[in-house]
Amino acid sequence: MSRLVIKNIPLAAHTTLQIGGVADYFAEVTTTKELQEALQFAQAQAVPVFVLGGGSNVLFPDAGYRGLVIKNSIVQRQVDVDGEMVQVTAGAGENWDEFVSDMCEHGYWGIENLSAIPGTVGATPIQNVGAYGVEVSQVITQVTAIHKETVQEKQFTPAECQFGYRDSYFKSPAGKQWVVTAVMCTLSTSPAPQLQYADLQALQTQEPLTPLAIRQAVMQIRAQKFPDWSEVGTAGSFFKNPIVTAEHYTRLKEQYPDLSAHQTSGGDWKLSLGWILDVVCGLKGSCVGGVCLYEKQALVLTATDATAADVQKFVALVTQNVFEKTDIHIEPEVLLVKSEMPENIIPTLE
Numbered sequence: 001m002s003r004l005v006i007k008n009i010p011l012a013a014h015t016t017l018q019i020g021g022v023a024d025y026f027a028e029v030t031t032t033k034e035l036q037e038a039l040q041f042a043q044a045q046a047v048p049v050f051v052l053g054g055g056s057n058v059l060f061p062d063a064g065y066r067g068l069v070i071k072n073s074i075v076q077r078q079v080d081v082d083g084e085m086v087q088v089t090a091g092a093g094e095n096w097d098e099f100v101s102d103m104c105e106h107g108y109w110g111i112e113n114l115s116a117i118p119g120t121v122g123a124t125p126i127q128n129v130g131a132y133g134v135e136v137s138q139v140i141t142q143v144t145a146i147h148k149e150t151v152q153e154k155q156f157t158p159a160e161c162q163f164g165y166r167d168s169y170f171k172s173p174a175g176k177q178w179v180v181t182a183v184m185c186t187l188s189t190s191p192a193p194q195l196q197y198a199d200l201q202a203l204q205t206q207e208p209l210t211p212l213a214i215r216q217a218v219m220q221i222r223a224q225k226f227p228d229w230s231e232v233g234t235a236g237s238f239f240k241n242p243i244v245t246a247e248h249y250t251r252l253k254e255q256y257p258d259l260s261a262h263q264t265s266g267g268d269w270k271l272s273l274g275w276i277l278d279v280v281c282g283l284k285g286s287c288v289g290g291v292c293l294y295e296k297q298a299l300v301l302t303a304t305d306a307t308a309a310d311v312q313k314f315v316a317l318v319t320q321n322v323f324e325k326t327d328i329h330i331e332p333e334v335l336l337v338k339s340e341m342p343e344n345i346i347p348t349l350e
Contacts, residue, residue, distance in 0.1 A: 002027070002037055002038065002040075002041040004027040004028070004029065004034055004037060004038050004041070005025050005026070005027045005038065005041055005068065006025070006026050006027070007024065007025060007026075008022050008023070008024065009022065009023050009026035009069070010022050010023075011023050011060045011064060011065065011069065012060075014052060014055045014069075014071065015052075015055035015056070015058055015059070015060060015235075016054070016055055016056040016118060016229050016233065016234060016235055016236075017055075017058075017059055017233045017234065017235050017303055017311070017334075018233035018303070019059060019060065019062075019233060019303060019306065019307065019308050019311065020059070020060030020061070020062070020064065020065075020308065021060065021061060021062050021063050021064025021065070021308075022064040022065075023064055023065040023067070023068070023069040024047065024064070024065065024066055024067060024068070025041075025042075025045070025047065025067065025068040025069070026068070026069050026070075026071070027041070027068065027069075027070050027071070028070075028071040028073050029070060029071070029072060029073060029074065030073045030074060030075065030093070031074060032074065032146065032153070032181050035070065035072070035074065035146055035179060035181065036146065036151045038068065038070050039070075039146070039148055039149075039151050039179070040151060041068065042067070042068045042148075043149070045068070047066070047067040047068050048066070048067035048068070049067060049068050049069075049070060049148055050065055050067065050068070050069050050070070050337065051069075051070045051072055051179050052069055052070065052071045052072065053071075053072055053092070053093070053119055053120035053122050053123040054095070054096070054118055054119035054120045054123065055119075056118035056119040056123075056229075056235060056236065057119060057123065057127060057235055057236070057333065057334050057335060058235070058334065058335045058337060059235065059308055059311055059312075059334055059335070059336050059337065060308065060337050061308045061337060062307050062308045062309055065337065070179070072092050072093045072120065072122055072179065072180075072181075073093035074091040074092050074093040074122075074181055074182070075091040075093050075094050076089065076090065076091035076094075076182065077089070077090055077091070077094070081189070083189075084188050084189045084190040085186060085187075085188060085189075086108045086186070086187040086188060086189060087141065087184065087185075087186055087187075088103065088108070088184070088185050088186075088187060089182055089183070089184045089185075090121045090182065090183055090185070091121065091122075091181070091182055092120060092121055092122025092123075092179075092180045092181050092182055092183065093120055093121070093122065094120060094121040095120060095121075096114075096117055096118070096119050096120055096121050096123070096124060096129075097115060097116055097117060097118065099121055100112065100114055100115050100117075100215065101115070101215065103187060103211070104210075104211040104212045104214075104215045105212060107189060107210065107211060107212075108187040108188065108189060108211065109187060109188045109189070109190065109191060109192045109193075109211050110138070110139040110185065110186070110187035110188060110192070111134070111136070111139060111185065111187065112211040112212070112214040112215045112218070113131055113132040113133060113134040113194055113197075113200075113214065113218055114129060114130070114131055114132075114134055114136060114218075115214075115215040115218040115219050115222075116218060116219045116222040116223075116226075117129060117131060117236075118229060118236065121183050122180040122181070122182075122183065123180075124136045124140075124183065125137070125140055125143045125161055125163075125168055125170065125180060125183055126168055126170040126171060126180065127166055127167075127168070127333075128163045128164065128165070128166055128167055128168050129166075130165075130166070131218070132194070132197040132199075132200060132218055132221075133194045133195075133196045133197045133200075134194050135163070136185075137158065137161070137163035137168075139185040139186055139187060140158055140161065140163075140183060140184070140185055141158065141184045141185060141186045142155050142156065142157065142158075142183075142184040143155070143156040143161055143170075143180055143182075143183055143184070144156075144180070144181050144182040144183075144184075145170075145178035145179055145180045145181060146178065146179050146181055147177055147178055147179075148177050148178070148179060149177065153181070154178070156169070156178075162175075165240070165243065165270070166240050166333055191209065193209055193214060195214075199217075199221050200214065200217060200218070200221075203217055224296065225294075225296055225297040225300070226294070226296075226297065226300055227294055227296075227300065227302055232302050232303075232304060233302060233303040233304060233306070234294070234300060234301060234302045234303065235301065235334045236300060237297075237299045237300055237333055238299065238300065238301035238315070238332060238333060238334050239273050239299060239318075239330050239331065239332055239333055240273070240330065240331050240332070240333045241270050241271060241272060241273045241274075241299075242270070242271050242273060242328045242329075242330055242331075243264065243268050243269065243270045243271070244268060244269055244271060244328060245268055245269075246263075246267055246268065246269060248269075248327070248328075249261060249268075249269035249271070252271075252326060256279070256280060258279070259271065259272075259275070259276075260272035260275040271328075273298075273299055273322075273330060274297060274298045274299035276322060276325075276326060276328075277293060277298035277299065277318070277322070278298040280322075280325050280326065281318075281321050281322060281325055283298055283318060283321065284297075284298035285298075288310070288313065288314045288317065289306060289310055290303055290304040290305045290306040290310065291303050291306045291310050291311050291313075291314040292304075293318070301314070301315075301334075312336070315332060315336075318330075
């Protein structure tokens, strides 16, 4: 047994949903060398590996995980300033919001709109985290990762990361074989506010406008829409906003004239699923047992004294409801580890 690995660790304490059974093996790593050692242990035991960051975007099954869960706590920081360009490398295990806060306090522009998002730095390129008109892929210069089987290191360019909407190469079957260890971002000392999001447009007249001012505004907005992570189990926005063809959008717009959406560069339309869940489906604030769509933001799922099976039943019901009313197949933004949708009769929402 590796000195890093411990047995039979409950996973609920390591996720913001506060749900999950027991992992057969668990290891927290703080360096690249420790990560390689943990991966080699998994190879020797012939068990699968799941890499966990802040646990804010994952649902573990009630049966736990039959393998090794590695908690990535690799921390490092390097900042190089060259004129207006600021190149920052951060370890994958760093707290993302603390990293954003630090950059804003230094007056570095680029990620202020991504404030108050839970999780770690290493999770952001995998998910291509985005909020309020900004995606992390817009600032990522390089992603460093280690292969689970060869334990060799590689630096990925933005093109190799294959970023998409809440998507990247690291979500593909081949990409899942890599463990992110560090992320390099290019920020700027030159003002570059991104205020196209409706709730931020009021800042356009503010002088002086700083990254910290935008961060504070974003934090206020999110506080009104998201529950307190310390008080209730949640993974934030549980579903992706769907993207549909222009033809599909036109049909929906005729049926729902106030449909909230915006056109993508490719001509498709990204719809506000929160609006659909609230206005079209009437599901905001609805619950099945301890699982609910948050009363202040329908895109957010909360769980109190609930199991993974409870969440999966609820998700299936919401998915079915949206499809029946819009002909849209919605997808979870949260990773459902080894999930199996129940085949039994789904209860009705209360």
